Amino acid sequence: MQGLQAFWPQLLDGTLITLRVSVSSLALGLAAGILLAGAVLHGPPPVRALIRGYVAVIRGLPDLLIIFLAYFGGTVLLSRIAGSYVEVDGLAAGIFALTVVSAAYFCEIFRGALQSVPQGQREAGRVLGLSAGQTFLLVLMPQMLARALPGVGNQWLVLLKESALVSVVGLEELMRVANIGAAATDNHLGFYLTAALIYITITAISTVLFKSADAWVSRGQVGVRP
Secondary structure (H helix, E strand, O other): OOOHHHHHHHHHHHHHHHHHHHHHHHHHHHHHHHHHHHHHHHOOHHHHHHHHHHHHHHHHOOHHHHHHHHHHHHHHHHHHHHOOOOOOOHHHHHHHHHHHHHHHHHHHHHHHHHHHOOHHHHHHHHHOOOOHHHHHHHHHHHHHHHHHHHHHHHHHHHHHHHHHHHHHHOOOOHHHHHHHHHHHHOOHHHHHHHHHHHHHHHHHHHHHHHHHHHHHHOOOOOOOOO
16 A cells, blocks of 8 residues: 555554553553542542542543643643753653543542442451451452453553544654654555554454453452442
8 A cells, every 4th residue: 555665664663652651551540540449438538539529520621631731731840840941751741641541530440349349358358367458459459350350441442542642742653653644645544544453453452361361350259240
């Protein structure tokens, strides 16, 4: 297809940037989401209210706006601190923004998963002499993960698509490279179909991996699905 061959290195680099942004946001969002879910369920009332407010605000804002705020707001803040112009790295701003977004959704996913674990499991941990932390890590977390994994998989697919938004801060991820190639060669259909095939391939591989992980974490557990 016209012009595609010359752009394969750029398309590969764009795909790697897309994966880097998506995977980094997933990992950081998961960690933050678990902490936020634990705090909203077991923290003091002011902390619970603060987290609920954060989740409500983030879920009500367009993701593109959050990316702009992270990039331009971060640039203004760092420039004032440094006393001279400092531009925020586009990759860091994109990952930070998508982490902030995904953490809010993961918080709700893990909160629901934790609440669905029977109360008797916590009591069983205490009977066995486990501390609160040990009960969470050894008893509650495996069951929470089994219940949360389908939602995590769905959110990963959302993150993968949202990674295209980081092009607005200058990152040449997959869709931006496809746009550049399409404009340079006038082969719009070829570049966009190629980008679509790459996204579909990543999605298919991700679906297989999450299904395998779902089967693994659910092994030996009863009633982890509604």
